[in-house]
Amino acid sequence: xxxxxxxxxxxxxxxxxxxxxxxxxxxxxxxxxxxxxxxxxxxxxxxxxxxxxxxxxxxxxxxxxxxxxxxxxxxxxxxxxxxxxxxxxxxxxxxxxxxxxxxxxxxxxxxxxxxxxxxxxxxxxxxxxxxxxxxxxxxxxxxxxxxxxxxxxxxxxxxxxxxxxxxxxxxxxxxxxxxxxxxxxxxxxxxxxxxxxxxxxxxxxxxxxxxxxxxxxxxxxxxxxxxxxxxxxxxxxxxxxxxxxxxxxxxxxxxxxxxxxxxxxxxxxxxxxxxxxxxxxxxxxxxxxxxxxxxxxxxxx
Amino acid sequence: xxxxxxxxxxxxxxxxxxxxxxxxxxxxxxxxxxxxxxxxxxxxxxxxxxxxxxxxxxxxxxxxxxxxxxxxxxxxxxxxxxxxxxxxxxxxxxxxxxxxxxxxxxxxxxxxxxxxxxxxxxxxxxxxxxxxxxxxxxxxxxxxxxxxxxxxxxxxxxxxxxxxxxxxxxxxxxxxxxxxxxxxxxxxxxxxxxxx
Amino acid sequence: xxxxxxxxxxxxxxxxxxxxxxxxxxxxxxxxxxxxxxxxxxxxxxxxxxxxxxxxxxxxxxxxxxxxxxxxxxxxxxxxxxxxxxxxxxxxxxxxxxxxxxxxxxxxxxxxxxxxxxxxxxxxxxxxxxxxxxxxxxxxxxxxxxxxxxxxxxxxxxxxxxxxxxxxxxxxxxxxxxxxxxxxxxxxxxx
Numbered sequence: 264x265x266x267x268x269x270x271x272x273x274x275x276x277x278x279x280x281x282x283x284x285x286x287x288x289x290x291x292x293x294x295x296x297x298x299x300x301x302x303x304x305x306x307x308x309x310x311x312x313x314x315x316x317x318x319x320x321x322x323x324x325x326x327x328x329x330x331x332x333x334x335x336x337x338x339x340x341x342x343x344x345x346x347x348x349x350x351x352x353x354x355x356x357x358x359x360x361x362x363x364x365x366x367x368x369x370x371x372x373x374x375x376x377x378x379x380x381x382x383x384x385x386x387x388x389x390x391x392x393x394x395x396x397x398x399x400x401x402x403x404x405x406x407x408x409x410x411x412x413x414x415x416x417x418x419x420x421x422x423x424x425x426x427x428x429x430x431x432x433x434x435x436x437x438x439x440x441x442x443x444x445x446x447x448x449x450x451x452x453x454x455x456x457x458x459x460x461x462x463x464x465x466x467x468x469x470x471x472x473x474x475x476x477x478x479x480x481x482x483x484x485x486x487x488x489x490x491x492x493x494x495x496x497x498x499x500x501x502x503x504x505x506x507x508x509x510x511x512x513x514x515x516x517x518x519x520x521x522x523x524x525x526x527x528x529x530x531x532x533x534x535x536x537x538x539x540x541x542x543x544x545x546x547x548x549x550x551x552x553x554x555x556x557x558x559x560x561x562x563x564x
Numbered sequence: 565x566x567x568x569x570x571x572x573x574x575x576x577x578x579x580x581x582x583x584x585x586x587x588x589x590x591x592x593x594x595x596x597x598x599x600x601x602x603x604x605x606x607x608x609x610x611x612x613x614x615x616x617x618x619x620x621x622x623x624x625x626x627x628x629x630x631x632x633x634x635x636x637x638x639x640x641x642x643x644x645x646x647x648x649x650x651x652x653x654x655x656x657x658x659x660x661x662x663x664x665x666x667x668x669x670x671x672x673x674x675x676x677x678x679x680x681x682x683x684x685x686x687x688x689x690x691x692x693x694x695x696x697x698x699x700x701x702x703x704x705x706x707x708x709x710x711x712x713x714x715x716x717x718x719x720x721x722x723x724x725x726x727x728x729x730x731x732x733x734x735x736x737x738x739x740x741x742x743x744x745x746x747x748x749x750x751x752x753x754x755x756x757x758x759x760x
Numbered sequence: 761x762x763x764x765x766x767x768x769x770x771x772x773x774x775x776x777x778x779x780x781x782x783x784x785x786x787x788x789x790x791x792x793x794x795x796x797x798x799x800x801x802x803x804x805x806x807x808x809x810x811x812x813x814x815x816x817x818x819x820x821x822x823x824x825x826x827x828x829x830x831x832x833x834x835x836x837x838x839x840x841x842x843x844x845x846x847x848x849x850x851x852x853x854x855x856x857x858x859x860x861x862x863x864x865x866x867x868x869x870x871x872x873x874x875x876x877x878x879x880x881x882x883x884x885x886x887x888x889x890x891x892x893x894x895x896x897x898x899x900x901x902x903x904x905x906x907x908x909x910x911x912x913x914x915x916x917x918x919x920x921x922x923x924x925x926x927x928x929x930x931x932x933x934x935x936x937x938x939x940x941x942x943x944x945x946x947x948x949x950x951x
Contacts, residue, residue, distance in 0.1 A: 290817070299815040306791070306820050313791040313831075316784035318856045320828075464825040476828030476855035694948065698878075699842055700941040706877045714875035720939050721881040724869040 271342030271352035278341050278492035279485060283307045285517055286488065289524045296528060311484050319477025322380045329376020330479050330486075336368030337489045344496050347506045348423050357419045359407060362497060369490060370396065373471060373483070380474035388470020391461035391535050398542035399451030399458070405550040406441040406448075409557050410434055410501055419497075423505025433504040437563050440553040444546045445502045446523070451542065452494045455527035460535045495520050570646050571595055577614050581606040596649035601661065604652050608637065608667050616641045616648055619664075622674035624682045628709040631656040633684060637664075654684070663688030681707040788831065788857065789914040791820045792907070795830035795854070797847060800837015802863040802897045809900050821907060827853040832910070833887075837897075838866035840878045844886060845945050848936060851887050858922045859914075860889045861906055865896045872896070885935045888921030 287307040294301025303309075321327055343361050345351035374393065377385040411417045413434075414425040426433055435442035451458040461470045475483055499505065499515045506512035533541065556562050574595065578584060582603035588596040599607060616639040625634040637650040654661055663686040664671050675686040676696040683705040686692040695701070704711050771779070796806060810816050810823065824830040827850045839847060851860070860883075865871040867883035874881060883889055890913060893906035913919035925932060936943050 294815070294817060298812040300818040301815075302817045302820055309787050309791045309820060313784075313787035316787055317831075320855060464823075469825040469829070472829070473826050474828055476826075480829055697842070699845065699947070702941065703877075711877070713877040716877045717870075717875050717879075717881070721870075722885045722935065722939075723874075724882050 267352050268342075270350075272338075274344060274346060274350070274352055275338045275341035275489060277346070278344065278496070279489050281513070281516070282488040282492040282495075282520075283311065285520055286491070288517075289521060292521060293524065293528050296525070307484075307488075311481055311488075314481030314484060315478055317477035317481075319475075319479050322474060325379030326376050326474075327479070329372050329374075329379055330475075330482050331372075333369045333372030333376065334482050334486050336365060336372055337486050337493070340365035340369065341489050341493055344493055345419050345423070345500065345505075346496070347508055347512055348420055348427070350509065351420055354420075355418070359411065359417045359419060359422075359497075359501075362493065363404075366490065366493065369486060373486070376479075377471035377474070382474045384467045384469075384473040385471050387467050388461050388463075388473065391463075391467075392471060394535055395451060395454075395458060395461055395538055398539045399448045399546075402444050402542060402546035402550040403448035403452075405547070405554055406438070406444050407501060409438065409441060409550075409554045412558055413438075413563055419500045419505070423500055426504035427507060433502060435502040438553055438557055440549045441557075442502055444550045444553070445498060447542075447546050449494060449498050449519075450523055450527065451538070453491055453523060455523055456530040457527075457533050457541075458538050459527075459532050460538050463532060491520075495523075570644055574611070574614070574646070574648060577610050578607055581610045590649075593645050594647045594649065596651060598651045598653075601652045601654055604635075604637070604650060605662065605664060605667065607650055608639070608664060611639055611648060611650075612667060615643055618642065619668040619671055619674070620647070622664075622671055622678060624678050624684060624707075626656070626682065626707065626709045627653075628656070633659050633682060635661060635678075635684075659684040661686055663692065665689050681705050683708065785914055785917070789911040792832050792859075792910070793822055793824040793830045794832045794834050795824055795827050795850070796834050796836065797843075797850065798836050799839055799843050799847075800864065800866060802836040805863065805897055805900050805903050806834075806836065809903050814900055814904050816904070816907070819907065819911070827851075828855055830854060831857070831859060833858065833860045834863070835860065835867055835883060835889075836863040838864070838871065838873050838879050839883060841880065841940060842878075844880055845940055845943060848887060848943055849945060856922050857919075859891075859910060859919055860887060860921055861891045861893065861910060862889050863893045863898055863903060863906070865894055868892055868894060880939060886932060886939070888924045888932075890919045890921045 284304065284307075287302065287304040290306060291301035291304055340362060342352055343357055343365070345357045351357050370392070374389045377389050410422065414422050416422060416425070435445065450456075454462055462472075463470060467473070472480065472483060495516055496512075498519055499512065503515050503519070506515060571589065575584075575587065578597050578599070582597075582599040584597050584599055586598040588598075590596060597607070618640040620638040620640040621636075622638070623636050625636065627634060632653045633656055635652050635654060637652075639648045639650065652661075659682070661684060663675055665675070665688065672689060672691075673696065675689050675692050676694060678684050679686060679692045680696055680698055680701070698706070703716060706713065706716075796803065798806070808814055816822065827833075831854075833847075833851055833854060835847065851858070862868070862883050866873060866879070867889070870876075870879065870881035873879035880886070891906045891910045893902050895902055898906075910919060933943075
């Protein structure tokens, strides 16, 4: 049991280090895209440690507790995440629904803490974040349920194994419409550009994070990195056939995050009602068509 | 419609309701009428009916020699290319002008501004005396000609003191020649390093 | 024979604090986030400094949305009385350590507005300024050089304007009150 917990914490730390480095590399890539030199690849680490070294202020008990609760929730979620078919902290407990439920703890902690700061921008940001969540969760869950139905299991390891045994038949190829929905939902989850509505620095002054500075903001950055790790790995395991060893996982992870980031950087920002309308129009339609084709007609490529 | 006809038409409208003391055509698209203070409201409503339905600006000029304020109302028409200025002289002491917010509600803020910068009162405007741009102003209104901004600035804001060593105009200064030399070089560089 | 055994030299609390502070300084000077208070015309020098011409991000700098998150308060240009009130409000919201960089000649001695009734003359009378970049307006190389100077000051522990603000708080407050009358912001749109 103790070994399992240690492995879990190791996975969470690994996820943090991995996503922070890849985030830094991606900042460099975006810099090159914009004909700039770009920052150093370890810039994100410097940012986070700098924030932790600054003096923060408190806006009350709820504000402080919410941050810690969110960070704890997200680390707990990351502990269940399988890296490959073999590296998984708690066997039998890597169920897809665990992530859906536990991710909400992090989100709610952040919402609680941001509302506790009392800034109106924070409330608007939290409201927008929850609305965006409501928008992308529906099509994403329909596709995920289709995958679970096809592979007859909701365990991430089993889904990976299912894709790998059938001659590397990844679900992004087997269910092409679902794969498209998956990419769009992933962009919504990561808060990438067209769906960046709840951060919107020029509009609502970075939304939920508006009152954070110093240590609390540093913890929020760590939280963000780990939650990005969870979401991208979820995508890799569900759609890209998981990974049989750690190097394949790294390659897939890097590719997914970079592609999403590149798409994000040539886009503008939607308004919040446009986000909801978009997700409830095309991705939802595609997801339902995909579910119908895959479950009732049984046409899986 | 050609603009000469337009100007004639406006002249007729204004002369019908007010006594024009002076007419001035500034250019092809701008004309100005100077009228009595009491005729301003009638003129503005007549022009509003005729199509000049936007008040572009309300400003004031301080004629300190004749002890008058001149109020200038600038009207704009969305259909015809003609600005109309309505000018009216008011007394400088205890300056007062009835508000025009019943004709142009947007004038509320222009009147507050004019009150703040010139001290003109606008009875009829419920909050003309509230502060708008200046905060906690403690002197006479700053755009009056008898207000000296430099004295006010010296009184309120600390100035940076420079020691005399930095002065380049002092001929006794030893660095003077060096500076001359540097200027010469800068001039030569300006021609791309080529000698003329 | 000399012993190869490692014997740790016990450090006093002050020495340990100093070591930690130096480590913190490394992170702080390599990740400076700006709060751009674009008051005047010098703000036009910031777009080239941020984009591909000079690329501020390679030094780890970048714009931030709110005062709580930022490290540098960047005053670009002249400050009217009304702006100064909001500037002090903003400065006091920032989390420490915080630095102030002032661009242009207006915050230094008033510049071309030195005799205006609405523009203050010397910014460092009201809040501590770490780096001044002179010029009307300074060109972008000068602005970048100002930031590099600030990094150098942080490295050599000379950028302690925020400490000065704590130590001489009553002096700064007195100056603010002589020039502003009242420092708190009151207007009809906030009440």
